[in-house]
Amino acid sequence: MKKLISAIIFCAFMYSCSTVPITGRSQLSLVSNQEVLALSLQQYNEYISGAPLSKNQANTAMVTKVGQNIANAVAAYYEVTGMSSALSDFSWEFHLIADNQVNAFCMPGGKIVVYEGILPYTQNEAGLAVVISHEVAHAIAKHANERMSQQVAAQYGGAVVGGLLSKSSSTLQTLGNTVFGLGTQYGVMLPYSRKQEYEADRIGLILMGIAGYDPNVAVPFWERMSQKGTSVPEFMSTHPSDANRISEIKKALPEAMEYYYAVHGGAPKTTNPSNNAKSSDQWKF
Helix, strand or coil: CHHHHHHHHHHHHHCCEEECCCCCCEEECCCCHHHHHHHHHHHHHHHHHHCCECCCHHHHHHHHHHHHHHHHHHHHHHHHCCCHHHHCCCCCEEEEECCCCCCEEEECCCEEEEEHHHHHHHCCHHHHHHHHHHHHHHHHCCHHHHHHHHHHHHHHHHHHHHCHHHHCHHHHHHHHHHHCCCCCCCCCCCCCCHHHHHHHHHHHHHHHHHHCCCHHHHHHHHHHHHHHCCCCCHHHCCCCCHHHHHHHHHHHHHHHHHHHHHHHCCCCCCCCCCCCCCCHHHCCC
């Protein structure tokens, strides 16, 4: 009997998977996009209504410009790959907050917040593109959906087969609080897993390349961030250490540069191109 129940749960989870764009990784998807968007939008609206917007017009305009360029890159990629309909639930917003936190986040659906405290590390548009493209990558990869689904699987197991989520808004609200956690001790959103962080780095580099920002600037940006210092070693944190992150970024750069050259011209530096970037006449902005 236990084996039968386990088999039913396994099958339910297998049919509740989605694929991350660009990387192609399969991820658990037990919670609908609409449910995640509703919960995240509620928390985002509560947060942004009381957040102090930056009064620096130049920096605010830069955040909006870079954010829109990355959003256009997402749209271009989805058009080339025939997935434009997947962006129907996205409504992009870009805000610069007057706060010295060295942080930024993007809520599901494309609500992007950048803190002034990170600008000394980004230094310019390209550096800012590293940050915004990474946060946008979390959103299009639906990492919040995945994180919530993992909690559902861990806490409720086979109960999801019986439609537990659709019947209990309080259950979803509780899960949303633990997934998004705006205003918690983490400062902004609760941290993603290392796997999701590395994946967002890789996707972000590609989005940068499509948008026309040189992905190579990601390395010096993270080197500057590493000089800020970290208080928690990697094995105690869900975030990758700066050294490991930089190492993985360097591995991902050749792929990102293929997209950069495919869209904006030039000769790829890789000797064995993957052809994932398509030809330049397929990209539209």
